[in-house]
Amino acid sequence: MTIASPLRHPDTASAPTMTRRGWWLVAANLLLPGSAQVLAGNRRLGRIGIVATLLLWLLAIVTLVVYLIWPTVLYTLFTQTGSLLTLQLLLVAYAVLWVVLTLDTLRLIRLVKTSASARGWIAAFAVIMLVGITGTAGYASVVAGSARGALGDIFSAGPSQPPVAGRYNIMLLGGDAGPDRDGLRPDSMSVVSIDASTGQAVTIGLPRDLDPVPFPATSPLHALYPDGYGYNGRCDVDVCQLNSIYTEAALYKSDLFPAAKKHNSDPGIEAMRDALEGATGLTIQYYVLIDMQGFADLIDSLGGVEVTVKERLPIGGDENLNGVVSWIKPGVQHMSGYTAQWYARSRHGTSDYDRMARQRQLQDAILKQVNPVNVVSKFQGIANAGTQVVKTDIPQSMLGYFVDLGMKTRKLPVKQLELVPPLIAPDDPDYTQIHRLVQASFAAPTPKPTGK
Structure with missing residues (x-):
């Protein structure tokens, strides 16, 4: 007699035997989907389930090994539309197979032959496992689909560009749009320069009242404004x-x-790129435009953002405090998107340079909250907000590289270079000095001497 005999040909008249058999089959279906069918049912269906499960395990192991050895490959793979579609289809197929195997296992158990006290427990356990595993696979499939749609909407299909002088320079524009404003115009302008090897980043902030602004000789605007x-x-x-x-x-x-x-841009953005290249002396490979209204939606999708407020600022109202509805108080504040938007835009009692600093502060705070758990658990909202908050010409093919580079950047302090008074005079800028300051900001910090 083989071990499979009591499972395939049980004594149906013995309730204790059928109960033990039921628990064995439920456990087998959980540990190795398809094994219950091989032991007690349709062996062909069982072999399909076992092969699919083993392939899933193998894929998970390979994924882990690649992540540990060469994470850039994994980041690139899972930020491409084709890969995400394949993953989505595989997850749906496995969820359907799991449902079929679990329902067939319940049929093989023949609950009516088990002990009356055990029937509910066996069925409940099988259903809970069914809902848990298929729900997880289903949600992962939805996330993959949302990511595929969002990435396709946000990122371009253009060619990748190499670093210049070992750096990637990305123009970051804050678009000042909102329900009370017509159109969109840049309210904050900066260049994020990242060392392509180490990930060390420098944020170079430029005042919006900079005047005059030079254009590089390659810009079509140079001939108009030499x-x-x-x-x-x-x-x-x-x-x-x-x-x-x-x-x-x-x-x-x-x-x-x-x-x-x-190229997934517009004339205004390209003119700003030329202007910031002329002002900083850098070659800017890519841009990112962040809309302030979408900015609020993104913060809400992340569950708010924690910011340390230095001075009291009004919510609502104009510079004369007409229409103020409440105040943002000093101290550590957990802000909603609405509050954060006013924190970034408030003008009362502060200068444009103060607003620039607050906007950088918000950007840093958001980056600190973007972690895998937060992103996965709230991905739907983040993806929906992302398609409205971000416009960029970074090609989708470069996402894996930039994700890997960004992981290095997060481990290092981000340097700040604010080209504002008293460092420079926006109405009479010395661009030789500005270019020198920009290059100096890239230098590695001088190690402090150690004494005996």
């Missing part, structure tokens, strides 16, 4: 300063950037 945008009051909009360049290019100079839309 002495710089705003020099001697020359521009085609009301105010000649850095953030006006976006508006002017979008409204009056769009024909100078005919390929912008093709």
Whole structure:
């Protein structure tokens, strides 16, 4: 007699035997889906279940090994549309197979032949395991689908670009849009420069009232403004300063950037890229535009953000405090998206430079909350907000590389270079000095001498 005999050909008249058999089959189905069928049912179905399970285990082991040895490969794989679609289909297929195997296992158990006191427990255990495992696979499939859609909507399909002088320089624009404002204009401008080897990042903040602003010789705007945008009051909009360049290019100079839309950009963004290249002396490979309204939605999807407030700021109202509904008080505050938006935009009693600092502070706080557990548990909301908050020309093919580089960046302190008074004079900037300051910010810190 083989061990399978009492499982395949049990004494159906013995309730204790059928109960023990029921628990064995439920346990076998949990530990190695398909084994219950091999022992007591359709062996062909069982072999399909076992092979599928073993392949899933093998895939998990390979994934872990690759993550430990070469994580960039894994990051790249799981940020590509095709890979995410394949993963989504595999998860759905395995969830369906698990449902079929579990229901067939319950049929093989023949609950009516087990002890009356055990029937409910056996059935409940099987159903709980069914819901838990299929629910997990189903949710993972939904996350993969959401990620596929969000990544496809946000990131471009353009070619990757190499680092310049060992660095990736990314223009970060904060779009000042909201329910009380018409259109979108840059309210904060900075360049995030990242060492392509170490991940060390430097954030270079530029004031929006910088005037004049030079363009590199390769820019189509250089011929129009050879002495710089705003020099001697020359521009085609009301105010000649850095953030006006976006508006002017979008409204009056769009024909100078005919390929912008093709590259997931627009004339205003491309004009700003040229301006920031001229101002910093850097080559900017990519841009990221963050819309302030979407910024609030993103913070809400993350469950809020924790910020240390230095001074009292009004929520609502204008610079004369008309219409104030409440105040953001000093101290550590857990802010909703609505509150954080006002924290970033409030003008009362503060300067544009103070607002720049608060916006950087919010950006840093959000990055600290972006961890795997938080992202996975709230992925749907984050993905939905992301498609509205972020516009960029970073190609999807580069995401794996930048994720890996970002992991290095998070382990290091981010350097800050704010090109604001008294360091520079925005209305009379010395660009030789600015370029020198930018290059100096990339230097590794000098080790402190150690004495005996």
